[in-house]
Amino acid sequence: MTISTPMMVTFCVYILGMVLIGFIAYRSTKNFDDYILGGRSLGSVVTALSAGASDMSGWLLMGLPGAIFLSGISESWIAIGLTIGAWLNWKIVAGRLRVQTEHHDNALTLPDFFSSRFEDTSKILRVISALIILVFFTIYCASGIVAGARLFEITFGMSYETALWAGAAATIVYTFVGGFLAVSWTDTVQASLMFFALILTPVVVILSVGGLSDSLQVIQAKSLENIDMLKNLNFVAVISLLGWGLGYFGQPHILARFMAADSHRSIRSARRIGMIWMILCLAGAVAVGFFGIAYFENNPEQATGVSENSERIFIELARILFNPWIAGILLSAILAAVMSTLSCQLLVCSSALTEDLYKNFLRKKATQRELVWVGRLMVLLVAAIAIALAANPDNRVLGLVSYAWAGFGAAFGPVVLFSLIWKRMTRNGALVGMIVGAATVLVWKQYAWLGLYEIIPGFLFASVAIVVVSLLGREPSAAAQQRFSAAEREYNAN
Template sequence: MVENSLTTIATFIVYLIVMLAIGLYAYRRTANASDYFLGGRRLGPWPAALSAGASDMSGWLLLGLPGYAYAAGLESLWLAGGLLVGTWLNWLICAKRLRTYSITANDALTLPEFLARRFDDKSKLVQTIAAFFILMFFLFYTSSGLVAGGKLFETVFGLDYTIAVIVGTACVVSYTLFGGFLAVSWTDLVQGLLMSAALLIVPVAAMDGSFGQLSSDLHTLNPELLNIWNGIDGKPLSAIAIISLAAWGLGYFGQPHILARFKATRSNADLTTARRIAVAWTALSMAGAVLVGLVGLLYVNSELSGGLDDGEKIFMLLVDAIFHPVIAGILLAAILAAIMSTADSQLLVSSSALAEDFYKQLIKPAASSSEIVLVGRLGVVALSLLALFLAMDPDSSVLGLVSYAWAGFGAAFGPALIISLYWKRMNRNGALAGIIVGGVTIVIWKQLSGGIYDLYEIVPGIIFAAVAIVITSLATAEPHKAVTDQFDKYQKNLEELD
């Protein structure tokens, strides 16, 4: 690897200084809770799109997906394709409606706050339970980013894994702590461009632009690598396997850190432009990630007699093998970019749940805006320490940690959010039932195995949650007049803003 290269170290330091400078600039523009948690709702289409994409993909895009393609070949396209379709549908189905309704619902800042105001929940149960699931699942999600950071610093600089994870955590916390949403979004714009550039440059450089030769070499190595219907052992993929991979796309509708970008965009018109940018970025980035895995497999097979002990390090291996230390340092910084772009967003959403949905609602309703921001910043530190504890196992899989948290958010919030944006008859009890059933199904299903239980837990989680919402809403009292009047106002606002 590029171990202890002064050039690479210098590249990383320069990169971090630039990110911290952006955070400091954003800090000077953060005056209240709306600024800290949603950037004052003034994101343009480019930062909104690339911030959503970069915060979504994380180190998973440069470590997890290439590692999966390295191990499974074109079978990975089921996963990548599901995510691409999910990205497009999320922007199409949710973006404008959520932005409009969150403004109509008295400028709701967080997802739990939106759901509470959507159903006029005086009991605060919806907001509290939603915030609980956000904190629980984000601990796993954030820890996946810290694991990715640990692998990066361990591989590049030869650091002990524990020290590497601590260093990575400090990098993420430092500018999230001060800049808030603006720092996160603006740095995500830079990091998203760097990530996609790295994923396209590395495989193209590795195969010298010869896609035909790549296909031929893979076919010679193992023809099943090029068959999306079979595993690499030649056996047909089961329906459960295909559905499980493609179903990753269903998770988008419940990811709080992605949904926050919809609410923060400055206009509904910008969301149309942002959708096109986001889908194009996702398609290019995932195509590059799959190519990295496939090219890396050929490289390892021809150059490394001992193979590779961890497929999630294949991107780093290729970068070191192909590029000059200066270029390698820049490209490896893309991994840090991917990690930071997601972990900062997760920490910010988690801290907003802690500050807005727990502290303000349950402990001190009269808390000032500056006090909420302070609690949010303290929450970033506390949550980082918990995620750091979970990330201390060097054998943790980035993809494994992400899959659990992704399913948790998708099932707990996806059905509740989509139905609340489209169905006037849905009530508070239905929302509660959907959030609880979805979240609990993920936790229980994850513990089971064999037969139908090998199905990715997001599928039963979303189905059971949606059924619970509909049945519970119809079996209990209709929403009262204030709730239905607000829904009518939202529909009118949506027509006007479109």
């Protein structure tokens, strides 16, 4: 395939811009708090767009449109479940987590918060939660690298092996250099680019088919099942797709954005901005896949790429329908989605290794400068492992994401929720809940009982375990309950 010069130029300009932001952020990174949470200085707009961009990975522009193109509108149940889950996460978790982490020793990471919230002197909570983060996030990072590799492979005709490194290199550089501020500032740019691409592309696709009415007629003529919300779905399948929304309560890279807000008062405005962005982007992604059915039904000679891999649909439509300069910008949106999520995941893994393991077990008196550099080296280590996991060219983005999403949702989601709303929750309740949630996902995934998405039994069993074990154990100390109550009062005061 001939490499398009405009696309190459557009990609290079975009990537250089992101790296430049990383070096600008480097100058504002003075200590480990800055590197991991940006000194808790994010305003409502950056909080909202950064949370959205870090959430919606390459899955938004590849996995979801591909699933809709392959199976019809019935796959949009995932988008509905995610929208509900995200709104509840903003409403219930965001503000409370911002306040509670500050009241509990200014916790910088989720393991840090759990350890302080439950007065865990044994540090077992810190270790278990850090290990869960490392296992599932490394898989999640691999999904982002696969998406980036697919983009470079298709767009520039690279081998998959070369594309792996090309897709990951820029993200690794600006995350390594600039830390959380670089990740958050680039997320804001990337979220804007994703929004532009997902609004413009479906409009042009519809117009190219002849309008909305003609597009729907073509889709119906191909198969009425394409517009059936319950196509080949029973009750369990619908619940499984909606169950994706449960994952939001336990995603460390999204929760980190709430912790980094300049104040819990910023959360309300951030929620409105974030939800508008998310709903429009999800609607755009669904529309790309859905109306892509009509386009390729009318133009079967151009459908070779999507026939080989349905996750290519956004890429193929951008290349076919747009001027190469505009196509380059649109395809940069996929890279933006990949980079925004991958950078957040690398940073959370780095913080787990540095703050929760290195500092607490190896170098308790490490200087801030030392911790920042250890954090940077951990970014490189996790990236190398994720690239190795992504080396199989048969990997599918949606499959990798669903596994990691379920793991975090079940292991951390119930623990985060109960720790923020229930004063009576104990250390042992948190520990057992975390283990039960993670173990359920790992086992259920292997046996696929009932065809039910593993996050649902994982979330349910973890919640029951937390309540039962907490009620059977001794009440938390008076000091722990006072800290919880003080944080809750602060949260409710405004």
